[in-house]
Amino acid sequence: MKRKIGIVGATGYTGVELLRLLSSHPDVEISYVTSREHAGSRVDAMFPNLRGYVDLEFSAPANDALSECALVFFATPNGIAMKSAQVLLDAGTKVIDLAADFRIKDIAVWEKWYGMRHASPRLVEEAVYGLPELNRAQIRAARLVANPGCYPTAVTLGLLPLVEKGLIDLDNVIADTKSGVSGAGRKAEVHTLLAEAGDNFKAYAVAGHRHQPEIAQTLSNIAHQSVNPVFVPHLLPMIRGIHATLYAKLSAEADLQPLYQQRYANEPFVDVLPAGSHPETRSVRGANFCRIALHRPGNGDQVVVLSVIDNLVKGAAGQAVQNMNLMLGLAENTALRQPGLLP
Amino acid sequence: MKRKIGIVGATGYTGVELLRLLSSHPDVEISYVTSREHAGSRVDAMFPNLRGYVDLEFSAPANDALSECALVFFATPNGIAMKSAQVLLDAGTKVIDLAADFRIKDIAVWEKWYGMRHASPRLVEEAVYGLPELNRAQIRAARLVANPGCYPTAVTLGLLPLVEKGLIDLDNVIADTKSGVSGAGRKAEVHTLLAEAGDNFKAYAVAGHRHQPEIAQTLSNIAHQSVNPVFVPHLLPMIRGIHATLYAKLSAEADLQPLYQQRYANEPFVDVLPAGSHPETRSVRGANFCRIALHRPGNGDQVVVLSVIDNLVKGAAGQAVQNMNLMLGLAENTALRQPGLLP
Amino acid sequence: MKRKIGIVGATGYTGVELLRLLSSHPDVEISYVTSREHAGSRVDAMFPNLRGYVDLEFSAPANDALSECALVFFATPNGIAMKSAQVLLDAGTKVIDLAADFRIKDIAVWEKWYGMRHASPRLVEEAVYGLPELNRAQIRAARLVANPGCYPTAVTLGLLPLVEKGLIDLDNVIADTKSGVSGAGRKAEVHTLLAEAGDNFKAYAVAGHRHQPEIAQTLSNIAHQSVNPVFVPHLLPMIRGIHATLYAKLSAEADLQPLYQQRYANEPFVDVLPAGSHPETRSVRGANFCRIALHRPGNGDQVVVLSVIDNLVKGAAGQAVQNMNLMLGLAENTALRQPGLLP
């Protein structure tokens, strides 16, 4: 029998992407999709690609209905899941938050970056950071998973082997990252209009971005010391895709290509490209992969790691489905087996 | 001495385009630029391309300041100019409205399509429709000019010679038009986000669009009989440019290429391409031209006219500057002499 | 046991799209993929989205290997399949040509438009035009299928119900069509460079395009009289997607919405949208659907049909897989069940 799944706040891009992926999942059934604003209207009227796949209307969120689900995704803005998760967990429903409510363990840091009081610090403690390549066993056992941010997924997977093995100077790590505009969500805003963000490129939030402390927390945990990388995000004139260009200095000799290939040999969704490659964001368009390539210009101690994901898939909904599969005891790659769409 | 010019509502795309064009105009001085919302902030903070060119802050609109101008442009939403124009005209200030308030002579038709009561029907009667290729002499003498819509400019210039000479079946005219998203303005809206309108194409408003009655009015006036073309607009995944593909049936034999070349021989901004050409929107990017090519597939009675403009230039701000030059007795092409930006 | 499948000329966009779709097909195995130029190099080195999905090298084409396949796709330029199909058919291998070699029944017409002598006129006679919505039974029984062109698929499906029922004036049909650049293939050419075709829009081949006689042939067959629509293609600044805007005049009263819904009620890949809709190309990105909407502006006798497909899927590789499924006796929608990628 299929497990019932709920999605709270399914009118954004992570929502429609969850619907697209789950619509072909053989073991779960999307039974409840909420939107306060669009309650009563058909899901496929808003997202016509789902005509014939999702025969549902948006409902106003209601805890009774949600708590009948085996698992509920929160595809909501920051600050929503932290108020609703406890009730669902108490009812035996598992929860994955695609927003940032449970990502940062230090409540003071979270409150500073997200500009609000945290409503459930105790759940932050319980929540597992949903990067399967790092925390697979804990995710399998978790009731509550904090799905990682899009940039942190690309950056962390790109640096993980080097940090785990202690091979780089941790004071000298730079993450120059570039994202398509779907990362900004499906909100009406001037700066992401096609007439503003199209045919244009710029950096943003150079003074500080919320994903920096998330990356710093994960890398620090791995390194058992404080790591505080420089993080500069940029906005790409395209819809999907993140490219992280990562700079580090080797502090010990290392053979990078086998290091990465061994670290990720059993990972279904991390693909280490042949030496000298340049991964393209389009190679993962619509797919749950992170593709990584390693460079050492002039064979010096400078390492350049290139890491690409689809921000809506491995950077959000795909990784959430991967986590769901783990939490429900299903094959990890169920509903995630499609190659990217190229061209 | 330079004439003082005001722009009401200069925070949209027609506003910034007026500023770009007028900043190099030798005979006028932009002296007053208004925005209720952004009063007090620098113009070039919003539009950094104007750094070094426009040393002004936005002001709250005030009739005293505006009426010191020789001419005021309204780059406002529909329904604003009709409330403010009379005061300025009374003070001796000329007015060009880039919105639709004075375009449609039949008040009932206007009120139906624009969904509000008209505040100054008498001024509608006085206003001259600002298509220089049709009404140059009246524009020169006008106090109040209704700057044409973007689609109507491309469609009307494309059909004008055929309608003037009575060469086509007027019951069988189709205008299939395509516009870049800047035509929708600089408003925060979901459907013109890069993530929605990018990498996508669709028709819209097939049931009826406000530019259809404007086109019908002009063509009917020329033909001295009612013309009611089929008009279907589409949204292009790009920023600037309109392409009108116009279909008509010849009702009499005609030699199209010389007909168009002669009609537009003295027009500074209409360029009839060699027979067999396919005009590209990029050939007019940033320039005030309308480029037209004529086709008669299989040499039958079917005519296909291709007409391109930059919707923000010949379709809005450029044509408005052209009208201003005429109204102020200046050389018609002043500040409009730059070629398009290609690639 | 899986059937062996070959693809001749798999380095173009229809080739990689066939590989993407077939890589998840449970009943067939891609066993042989040819490219003269890239023989010996890995398929997934050229198309990195297929890493982990297609573990093959390109081979030089060889008839022995191809004739071991149950079915061979020709994803080659025009003029190749007509020279090779007979040998394969003789060996019992079925053939689907994605190029134009077998689409036009009148050899003289074909030779005029394609600029070469036809090498196997007899096979043209035998070949079935692979539009399942029109010829499903014949396709099931066919050895040789001519996969329809991309524009003809969108246009024919958009007009089919009207022409079958004899409801429109056949002398007055206009197809204004717009295509993404992937329709031009993966050839190094100046006019489809991003710096040329990006941020730009133009018509092309207004004097005549090869897809016009193909459309005319199909509509004439349905109507049992000569139909010769006006056909004007345009190039969109995007990768995938065709939008056909179709104009016709009703010659008899008709209720369009139920007419189309009934005609396509049992079609798995034609989706008639609710009245008043505007189909978007992105709703079918990567999916095998044709989505159609019907309009009758002002409730007059003018019909406007909007029809969208992904030119690489329903317009090429997806339709070819649909035809293959029919020819091999498999469920028609196998490997074609994914929704489109939106945004």
Place this chain on the structure above:
Amino acid sequence: MKRKIGIVGATGYTGVELLRLLSSHPDVEISYVTSREHAGSRVDAMFPNLRGYVDLEFSAPANDALSECALVFFATPNGIAMKSAQVLLDAGTKVIDLAADFRIKDIAVWEKWYGMRHASPRLVEEAVYGLPELNRAQIRAARLVANPGCYPTAVTLGLLPLVEKGLIDLDNVIADTKSGVSGAGRKAEVHTLLAEAGDNFKAYAVAGHRHQPEIAQTLSNIAHQSVNPVFVPHLLPMIRGIHATLYAKLSAEADLQPLYQQRYANEPFVDVLPAGSHPETRSVRGANFCRIALHRPGNGDQVVVLSVIDNLVKGAAGQAVQNMNLMLGLAENTALRQPGLLP
């Protein structure tokens, strides 16, 4: 009287951009435009934006005609100007090479990166590197100017004040750069097709790019010691624009904002944005500016400099016109006074 100007190889993007800019130059006349391949065809047939501006045909290159010019631009591939410059210089014609033939002083380095023997090492010695912000006086006196590369212009202007003042650790400089596809030129190539480079992002040439030694040479000259920055270029899915994100470590305390403002106070084409800004490539689209913003995240010793140019203007043709103005004793900003095209 206007000076005669020639352009060799005017069919590429730097060529058409030179034509666009020079067509409004009051002091020079484009008298001779060459293209071996297109000799005899009209310039404005290839570049329709120039209809009405450039009334010329392409000619086959001929030294007599070129040597009648006051100055000749080489907008040719690498390796052409080095063979032809001497003859023109001997005839008293000044030369600006927009390719790389005279940029690198160390012939061995040049030959390694450009893969050919240098034909005129003596001229390399004489040539002045045409970055006016660095070498204005020498450019004024030069017969032969090597116009800088696009990336080197953006990177060098972004780092110049820091290197001149000796404020940064020169072993730790990283230039993460991103360019629109027009930087790859108007050549028919698969990887810059819209269907390949559109909606996609990737790094390239991470192992080594020709612009790295050019940047290293200039910075080393300024620093009077060897500087060898890490340089990683990326390809943006858009036409025009370069964004350099530059990382350096302060080795001494510095007040960056006044440092840059003072260094560039008298520069007509370098614009230092207010502290905290994020320059956008579109703010310089079609304009000759370099816009720079300075960041020091967390007020630590890490400096992030953001630098944008239009690769075809300040990165190529605009800078070449600026150099021409200096070499011919004209006002430096003649024909370069237009603001960027936004949106």
